Amino acid sequence: MKIAIGYHLQSGPWGGGNQFARSLIRALEARGDSVRYDLEDGDLDIILLTDPRWRSPNVSFGAGAILRYLSRRNPRALVVHRINECDERKGTHNMNRLLRWANYAVDYTVFIASWLEDLDVWQRSSPHDVILNGADATIFRQSLNTHWDGQQRLKLVTHHWGGNHMKGFDVFTRLDRLLAEPTWRDRIEFTYIGNLPAGYRFQYANYLSPLNGEQLARELAKHHVYITASVNEPAGMHHIEGALSGLPVLYRNSGALPEYCSGFGIEFVGDDFIPALESMFGRYAELKRVMPAYPHSSDRMCAGYLALFDSMLAQRQQLLSVRRLWRAPLAAMRNMVLM
Structure with a gap:
């Protein structure tokens, strides 16, 4: 499997998203999967969207780049959106809207906690699941x-x-x-x-x-x-x-x-x-x-993501058959231009 993860790893102390990405990359590479951090390869199997704020220094690509990639280069790649943010967290006023817009062209949505499913942060049109976070139990022991x-x-x-x-x-x-x-x-x-x-x-x-x-x-x-x-x-x-x-x-x-x-x-x-x-x-x-x-280790978390990716690839034709990238042309163009 070849997967692109929309994240630039940071060295030193950083937030939980960095710990997630580091653990998942290690798990993917340990079983021989190929990990990329951009959309340059034309034969990607899975694209993982981690953050809609594509201008952030730790984000390597956003929802607009994904939509352009699917439309112009590789329509067979499957897209997973991991939702780990919300306006309610810091009293902001634009994150939920960005998440919802970014969720337009995804094939599967993953929430990192159950309560996020009820927020207005996704299109509610894709299959979805909750995969709980986990930390490295070989370090925190x-x-x-x-x-x-x-x-x-x-x-x-x-x-x-x-x-x-x-x-x-x-x-x-x-x-x-x-x-x-x-x-x-x-x-x-x-x-x-x-x-x-x-x-x-x-x-x-x-x-x-x-x-x-x-x-x-x-x-x-x-x-x-x-x-x-x-x-x-x-x-x-x-x-x-x-x-x-x-x-x-x-x-x-x-x-x-x-x-x-x-x-x-x-x-x-x-x-x-x-x-x-x-x-x-x-x-x-x-x-x-x-x-x-206490069960929430990075091994358990990564096993959930690997099982999801494998299941999606096994059902690729079914997922692609219901994808409609241009079902809402204005929304698609907004993503391509603004996201």
């Missing part, structure tokens, strides 16, 4: 992590590449202020790893610049509990990396977080995390015992 003994301070940690306030800074600010109180300062620590909103500073929490790979894994493993407070998180990788590292999760009831964290932590609503934190003191040992069963 339980064996590095030590148990909380119930006596020392409970060490909480989170990490984010993006510094948007909706990553949970309402909760992180409350947690930082909580550490100003001697009774809490004697019970907990909190470390934030990653980028911050412009001008933001913690007063009492520990802060570390963005880390990745083994360095990040070893830092996460020094802690006892992972906290994620993202609002409308499409899926993310951060909480997955924390859970794979053996840390029970305090998670906000928002976006994809319940789908990924349920059964492996304690949920809270809004910014009212203190009852869940109090509960964690009593339930830590119970939750710690189930963490080895």
Whole structure:
């Protein structure tokens, strides 16, 4: 199989999309598939659209280039659109429209969490499925992590590449202020790893610049509990990396977080995390015992994508028979010109 992935891999600390692409490329190449990052080859089997923002430095081609390729060079290539974004995530106003436009000429749509299916981000005309994200369990591993003994301070940690306030800074600010109180300062620590909103500073929490790979894994493993407070998180990788590292999760009831964290932590609503934190003191040992069963590894994720690609190729004629690239000429031209 020859596949083109619309992504430029980035070195060093980066977002979850980079971790996804790196894992999938490794899995494809391990079984002998040929991976391309552009649409130059005229015999591609699968094209994976990862982001409609074709001008972004990490995007190697967009929906317009795909439509031109299908129309002019290779009508037999099959297109998969992985939807991992939305306006609800950061309070933006154009991402859902871009995703919906980009979804025009695809043969299959993949969502990285179930809640995204209900948003106005796709044409609702293609077959679709949910394939959950997964992180590298050979890097983020339980064996590095030590148990909380119930006596020392409970060490909480989170990490984010993006510094948007909706990553949970309402909760992180409350947690930082909580550490100003001697009774809490004697019970907990909190470390934030990653980028911050412009001008933001913690007063009492520990802060570390963005880390990745083994360095990040070893830092996460020094802690006892992972906290994620993202609002409308499409899926993310951060909480997955924390859970794979053996840390029970305090998670906000928002976006994809319940789908990924349920059964492996304690949920809270809004910014009212203190009852869940109090509960964690009593339930830590119970939750710690189930963490080895956390399922969301990159191997599992990649197996889902490989199975999808293989199934699509086996049904290529059926998928092509229902494709209508020019069913809406104005929409097609918009994609070709603007996307």
